[in-house]
Amino acid sequence: MKVTVHRKAHFNAAHRLYNADWTDARNAHVFGKCANPNYHGHNYELIVAVRGEIHPETGFVMDMKVLKHLIETEIEAVFDHKNLNEEVPVFKTLNPTAENIAVVIWNILRPHIEEVLELSVTLYETPRNFVSYSGA
Numbered sequence: 100m101k102v103t104v105h106r107k108a109h110f111n112a113a114h115r116l117y118n119a120d121w122t123d124a125r126n127a128h129v130f131g132k133c134a135n136p137n138y139h140g141h142n143y144e145l146i147v148a149v150r151g152e153i154h155p156e157t158g159f160v161m162d163m164k165v166l167k168h169l170i171e172t173e174i175e176a177v178f179d180h181k182n183l184n185e186e187v188p189v190f191k192t193l194n195p196t197a198e199n200i201a202v203v204i205w206n207i208l209r210p211h212i213e214e215v216l217e218l219s220v221t222l223y224e225t226p227r228n229f230v231s232y233s234g235a
C-alpha cells in the first residue's frame with residue numbers, strides 16, 4: 100500500500116527566457132514578454148510529492164519536518180528572491196523555463212530522499228500554468 104505525501108512551498112524569483120544562439124527577434128517571437136532583457140518575476144508555488152510505503156514504526160511515508168527542512172535549505176534558500184539567470188549557476192546555460200526549473204529542483208532533492216521513495220515535483224509559474232516532473 101503506497102501513500103503520497105505532499106509538501107507545498109513558495110519562492111519569488113526573476114528570470115528571462117532567452118536562447119543565446121538566436122537573434123533578439125526570434126527570442127522575442129518565441130518567448131514574448133518573457134524575453135524582456137530586464138527580467139520579470141514570478142511567484143512560484145512548489146509541490147513536492149513523496150510516495151512510498153508507510154513505515155510501520157512511525158506511520159510516516161516520510162517525516163514532513165525533514166521534507167520541510169530539506170525544501171527550505173536546498174530550494175528556497177537557493178531560489179527565493181533571486182534572479183535565476185544571474186544568481187543560480189545552472190541557469191547561466193539553461194533556459195529557466197518552468198520545465199527546466201522543475202527538473203533542476205527534482206535533481207537537487209533526489210539524492211536527499213531515500214531511494215525507495217518516489218519523488219515528484221510540481222511547479223506553478225502562474226496559478227494556471229504548471230509543470231510536473233517525476234524523473235526520466
Ligand code: NI
Nearest residue numbers: 114133139141
Ligand atoms: Ni516568465
